[in-house]
Amino acid sequence: MLIRALHDEGVEMIYGYPGGAVLHIYDAIFNQDKVEHILVRHEQAATHAADGYARATGRPGVVLVTSGPGATNAVTGIATAFMDSIPMIVISGQVESSLIGSDGFQETDMVGISRPVVKHSFMVQNPEDIPMVVKKAFYIATTGRPGPVVIDIPKDVTDPKRKFPYSYPESVKLRSYSVPAKGHTGQIKKAVEILLAAKRPVLYTGGGVVQGEGSALLTELAKTLGYPVTNTLMGLGAYPGTDKHFLGMLGMHGTYEANMAMHFSDVVLGIGVRFDDRVTNAVSKFCPGAKILHVDIDPASISKTVPADVPIVGSVTSVLEEMLELIKSSETKVDRKALDLWWKQIEGWREKDCLKVTPAENDVIKPQQVIQCLYDITGGDAYVSSDVGQHQMFAAQYYKFDKPRRWINSGGLGTMGFGFPAAMGVQFAFPGAVSVCVTGEGSFQMNLQELATCLQYQLPIKIVCLNNQALGMVKQWQDMQYGGRYSHSTYSESLPDFVKLVEAYGHVGIKIEKFSDLKTKMEEAFALKDRLVFIDVMVDPMEHVYPMSIKGGAMKDMILSKTERT
Amino acid sequence: MRHIISILLENEPGALSRVVGLFSQRNYNIESLTVAPTDDHTLSRLTITTIGDDRKIEQITKHLNKLVDVVKLVDLTEGAHIERELMLIKVKATGAQRDEVKRTADIFRGQVVDVTSTIYSIQLVGTSAKLDAFLAAISGVTILEVARTGVSGISRGEKVLSV
Numbered sequence A: 001m002l003i004r005a006l007h008d009e010g011v012e013m014i015y016g017y018p019g020g021a022v023l024h025i026y027d028a029i030f031n032q033d034k035v036e037h038i039l040v041r042h043e044q045a046a047t048h049a050a051d052g053y054a055r056a057t058g059r060p061g062v063v064l065v066t067s068g069p070g071a072t073n074a075v076t077g078i079a080t081a082f083m084d085s086i087p088m089i090v091i092s093g094q095v096e097s098s099l100i101g102s103d104g105f106q107e108t109d110m111v112g113i114s115r116p117v118v119k120h121s122f123m124v125q126n127p128e129d130i131p132m133v134v135k136k137a138f139y140i141a142t143t144g145r146p147g148p149v150v151i152d153i154p155k156d157v158t159d160p161k162r163k164f165p166y167s168y169p170e171s172v173k174l175r176s177y178s179v180p181a182k183g184h185t186g187q188i189k190k191a192v193e194i195l196l197a198a199k200r201p202v203l204y205t206g207g208g209v210v211q212g213e214g215s216a217l218l219t220e221l222a223k224t225l226g227y228p229v230t231n232t233l234m235g236l237g238a239y240p241g242t243d244k245h246f247l248g249m250l251g252m253h254g255t256y257e258a259n260m261a262m263h264f265s266d267v268v269l270g271i272g273v274r275f276d277d278r279v280t281n282a283v284s285k286f287c288p289g290a291k292i293l294h295v296d297i298d299p300a301s302i303s304k305t306v307p308a309d310v311p312i313v314g315s316v317t318s319v320l321e322e323m324l325e326l327i328k329s330s331e332t333k334v335d336r337k338a339l340d341l342w343w344k345q346i347e348g349w350r351e352k353d354c355l356k357v358t359p360a361e362n363d364v365i366k367p368q369q370v371i372q373c374l375y376d377i378t379g380g381d382a383y384v385s386s387d388v389g390q391h392q393m394f395a396a397q398y399y400k401f402d403k404p405r406r407w408i409n410s411g412g413l414g415t416m417g418f419g420f421p422a423a424m425g426v427q428f429a430f431p432g433a434v435s436v437c438v439t440g441e442g443s444f445q446m447n448l449q450e451l452a453t454c455l456q457y458q459l460p461i462k463i464v465c466l467n468n469q470a471l472g473m474v475k476q477w478q479d480m481q482y483g484g485r486y487s488h489s490t491y492s493e494s495l496p497d498f499v500k501l502v503e504a505y506g507h508v509g510i511k512i513e514k515f516s517d518l519k520t521k522m523e524e525a526f527a528l529k530d531r532l533v534f535i536d537v538m539v540d541p542m543e544h545v546y547p548m549s550i551k552g553g554a555m556k557d558m559i560l561s562k563t564e565r566t
Numbered sequence B: 001m002r003h004i005i006s007i008l009l010e011n012e013p014g015a016l017s018r019v020v021g022l023f024s025q026r027n028y029n030i031e032s033l034t035v036a037p038t039d040d041h042t043l044s045r046l047t048i049t050t051i052g053d054d055r056k057i058e059q060i061t062k063h064l065n066k067l068v069d070v071v072k073l074v075d076l077t078e079g080a081h082i083e084r085e086l087m088l089i090k091v092k093a094t095g096a097q098r099d100e101v102k103r104t105a106d107i108f109r110g111q112v113v114d115v116t117s118t119i120y121s122i123q124l125v126g127t128s129a130k131l132d133a134f135l136a137a138i139s140g141v142t143i144l145e146v147a148r149t150g151v152s153g154i155s156r157g158e159k160v161l162s163v
């Protein structure tokens, strides 16, 4: 019944791992061929794979795990999806209803454990409730600000002996849950007036634009106005990364020009962003001269950290459409003179060329060069899933995403071990696409068991490992704030031979140690179109990610290199 | 500032824990909390008193509204309202103090609801401030036990909280 309901909901694929409490469900899976089940090797990977699938497609990812350890293993992935507002359904088995509360074998209170990191959760009491609960769960997970929903099902509820007349509900109505649709027209008018009167405007856009399918409208808005755009880490691809109006990413490791433009702006239009501390730096010093216009579907996101002068609650597409219409019909026109001056100032900042890569000596590879090479080889058109660390920031800075849903990373929770399984979800969603995982030797070791899953399902993922023989991001902070005392962040003497490791799993491994080999060997790897290839690139271990904002400062306060700051 | 937030909540398992969890998760404090089903048994009414500036209270109400189980809520302190709390208090009542306690209870319109030769159990209803004042007034007496329900409240006049 559960599987039938999933099928009726349009689910084509679920990621899972069996166990006692879900055996009835697994038997139902065995007896059908409509919903494909993907067997992962760890429940955390199931959630990240479903998450990657959801980020790449916009459709909810579905996970099935057993009770107890199966459920707790899924929690990290649920929290990851929650922080980035990703639609996901996690079905967890539970011990029989009669055993709940008795510390039964493999019992954990999944609804309780997951509570702070889900949008909502259900405990199914009766078999006949399954269709309605599934319908509600998908509705809640995918509408408004999306998020993960847990469905906890005691084993007796899925017992095939308990039959009931099945019908899948066509629609749901929840009196206690409403989705804000259109923004308040008066507020939108006010925002447009301020926007058109701006002399130093910036469009600051984020993951909400990607999730809300607002990229095309955002691009139209920016082009109509001629205003500069900056994206958050979550928003990369929401606006074309190669466009001249694009200032690059903003925030802690954002570009000089993006952060300077934000700081000196007079109007900031935030769309689908949440004024996260990694963006704003010290809130008290944030954009001192700017009026803040904030569009978001979640009212609780607005004025949470930075008070908005004009708050607009609504879906990105409806608000942007209304804004565009108002702009086109408005008497007031953009102040071209002021805008020209503003662009001149921005060009001045751009000249600093803050992402310029100075080649190393002795044929040593700089991590940034690897991403540049990856960009060239894939024509900028790959799906890039990333883990967490320096390599993530290099990927975000140097791979210029022109399309939304191509950049897949754990921005909010920063979960190491996310990238590889997420790249699997992407590859499952788009078997013909180039699915790349940019990782570090640290992060990769947090979910490498999935090499087996990739063998089973023949996933030709390309794993680009920026191997700096250290927990590089931790080490960077220790360099900058702890006098270079590398407490438990290096392990160069105990690294595995990754080439042999992936070969043991039946895949191809390539090690690159010299810059002069980088291009040819990378090309070689990407030419193996139907194989998983692990590319172990030994990079300069002393490299830092720059620019980097100075803690406690304003957005304009940045460290630009080991020797230069603003 | 102290605020009284009244919530209509789906009468479902786990709903209360979501509300309480939200407060601890986001570091909001709960001064008191009362909850019971309403005349409509699918709904519970929950009243929380909390302390915070306007921005904090705005965040609290926004986050509460986001909970799927929360059907409606009102910040009673935004308008004229009635608040009540019930207190049961057990005190030693012997000798001269026996009369003294009774008199004070009368002044506060409390009722003695149980009595032994040495003990009074008193019931008192009113605003939290009134209950506090009563406790202060009998500070010379040995208090054995205090049970307070926490604040419940409704708006004055035509304004109602309903679905």
Ligand SMILES: Cc1ncc(C[n+]2csc(CCOP(=O)(O)OP(=O)(O)O)c2C)c(N)n1
Pocket (backbone or CB within 6 Å): A387, A388, A389, A390, A391, A392, A414, A415, A416, A417, A439, A440, A441, A442, A443, A444, A466, A468, A470, A471, A472, A473, A474
């Ligand atoms: C699960 C988890 N544990 C710890 C951290 C803290 N952390 C952030 S970056 C990082 C280092 C990552 O090392 P690696 O994957 O090799 O990437 P690098 O920074 O070296 O490129 C650590 C430990 C984290 N983000 N996630």
Ligand SMILES: [Mg+2]
Pocket (backbone or CB within 6 Å): A389, A440, A441, A442, A466, A467, A468, A469, A470, A471, A472
């Ligand atoms: Mg590393």
